[in-house]
Amino acid sequence: MSTKSGAASEELTFFGDVCQFFDHAAQFTNHPAGLLDQIKSCNSVYRFRFPIRKGDGLEVIDAWRVEHSHHKSPTKGGIRYSEMVNEDEVMALAALMTYKCAIVNVPFGGAKGGIKINPKNYSLAELENITRRYTVELVKKNFIGPGIDVPAPDYGSGEREMSWIADTYQTMNPGQLDALGCVTGKPIALHGIAGRREATGRGVAIAVRECVSVADDMKVLGLTPGLAGKRVIVQGLGNVGYHSAKFLAEFGAIIVGLCEFEGAIYNEKGLDIDEVFNHRKASGSILGFKGAQKEFKKSLEGLEQPCDILVPAALENQITEENVVRIHAKIIAEGANGPTTPGAEEMFVKQGGIIIPDMYCNAGGVTVSYFEWLKNLSHVAFGRMDKRYEETANENIVNMVEASTGVKLSPEQRSVIVKGATELELVNSGLEDTMIRSYHEIRDVKMANPKIKTLRIAAFVNAIDKIAVSYSNMGVWP
Numbered sequence: 001m002s003t004k005s006g007a008a009s010e011e012l013t014f015f016g017d018v019c020q021f022f023d024h025a026a027q028f029t030n031h032p033a034g035l036l037d038q039i040k041s042c043n044s045v046y047r048f049r050f051p052i053r054k055g056d057g058l059e060v061i062d063a064w065r066v067e068h069s070h071h072k073s074p075t076k077g078g079i080r081y082s083e084m085v086n087e088d089e090v091m092a093l094a095a096l097m098t099y100k101c102a103i104v105n106v107p108f109g110g111a112k113g114g115i116k117i118n119p120k121n122y123s124l125a126e127l128e129n130i131t132r133r134y135t136v137e138l139v140k141k142n143f144i145g146p147g148i149d150v151p152a153p154d155y156g157s158g159e160r161e162m163s164w165i166a167d168t169y170q171t172m173n174p175g176q177l178d179a180l181g182c183v184t185g186k187p188i189a190l191h192g193i194a195g196r197r198e199a200t201g202r203g204v205a206i207a208v209r210e211c212v213s214v215a216d217d218m219k220v221l222g223l224t225p226g227l228a229g230k231r232v233i234v235q236g237l238g239n240v241g242y243h244s245a246k247f248l249a250e251f252g253a254i255i256v257g258l259c260e261f262e263g264a265i266y267n268e269k270g271l272d273i274d275e276v277f278n279h280r281k282a283s284g285s286i287l288g289f290k291g292a293q294k295e296f297k298k299s300l301e302g303l304e305q306p307c308d309i310l311v312p313a314a315l316e317n318q319i320t321e322e323n324v325v326r327i328h329a330k331i332i333a334e335g336a337n338g339p340t341t342p343g344a345e346e347m348f349v350k351q352g353g354i355i356i357p358d359m360y361c362n363a364g365g366v367t368v369s370y371f372e373w374l375k376n377l378s379h380v381a382f383g384r385m386d387k388r389y390e391e392t393a394n395e396n397i398v399n400m401v402e403a404s405t406g407v408k409l410s411p412e413q414r415s416v417i418v419k420g421a422t423e424l425e426l427v428n429s430g431l432e433d434t435m436i437r438s439y440h441e442i443r444d445v446k447m448a449n450p451k452i453k454t455l456r457i458a459a460f461v462n463a464i465d466k467i468a469v470s471y472s473n474m475g476v477w478p
């Protein structure tokens, strides 16, 4: 098994890390060893290679799809486009998907895909070719389908890639009624769902807001409850990092630091995320931003600046035993998958910090992917059937209240009360409810057993218990 990518000094594999956390958590459950083994193992690992035409020649691409658990169908998980992808990483990410879905009560097993390329080195036509060929390989081996395995975006992929996948799958399955449910994270025009693009980052921001709202926990950290004025550093200005920063700022936090792979910037008074984003888009680098007080050529130095909350939202293995001692944050909210090594987590918790674990913290993406999948299976947008009905019913209530009280509402007040919910409002409401309820489920598991020291172990216990129940319900385990 290969070792992890990144700056780690520890030599565990990423999948090894996930299994280590699992084994630790399993002690606090009461399931037979065989069942725990079944939950922990990766059920199916499909490794394949295919050629593509590049320039005058051919290039062979390495790719994977791992289905970690079939306790629920379909399996679900993103596809990562990265030069660093390897089998160990895809297995780890697939396993995290299983636990993540269980934590937020999304009825899927976990899966993940990987294509070992740096997308920046390929033309649009080559990327399309790679994505379509990858999909054909999945179809050939029955590793994709609305009831089988449903990919989504991950690091290096987005709506564009998802629409190529949907189109390829649909072409190869003519007449299949639910074909568009074969992948989520699609553009709205191709039966995607409002709010999916920003869902993971919005979920991260809600998770942080919920965490800092618990007065007792904040007292232990020496912080005041609430997000207002909390200083935040975000690593990664991609889909998850950008939206996490944007919503955290909207909820009242101050984004004091931003880190990308080329460097980091800091301003104790706050950075405007859109200005930084536009500056990077125009100049190709986060560095040189006029609103920064300090900049760092070494990206990781950006994580070590003064702040209350750190949101790693780039890649795994960023906070290690080597640099954790220099982290000022009291809370690490894992937007990325696996950004903190087990050794670093132990030290951080001993330093008195809280980690909001990846498998809960970034689950907003899969939650809204679930809503998209439901929309694709039902072939109707959320709100389409009931929006006008709801508005008419609300009109009738307001009219009755006005008539019986003599109080006349202004047109603005009336429209706020009467308005029926749009798809986006329903999606955001479902996401917020899921993130809030799941946070307290995990925290309650931790509070119920003083031997459980971290929210991550509590989250694993919560997930293992739910998956074990699924196996029992299937009659697989007595």
Ligand code: NAD
Binding pocket: 153, 154, 155, 156, 157, 200, 235, 236, 237, 238, 239, 240, 241, 259, 260, 261, 262, 299, 313, 314, 315, 316, 335, 336, 337, 362, 363, 365, 366
């Ligand atoms: P993305 O490709 O949109 O963005 C990643 C960003 O990180 C890029 O801007 C990249 O330049 C930056 N980056 C790369 N290496 C870096 C480094 N060493 N230091 C600082 N920045 C660096 O990817 P994404 O979809 O935002 O995914 C980020 C993480 O979130 C991954 O771990 C992914 O598995 C996880 N995640 C994503 C989703 C989703 O819906 N997209 C859902 C759950 C979890």
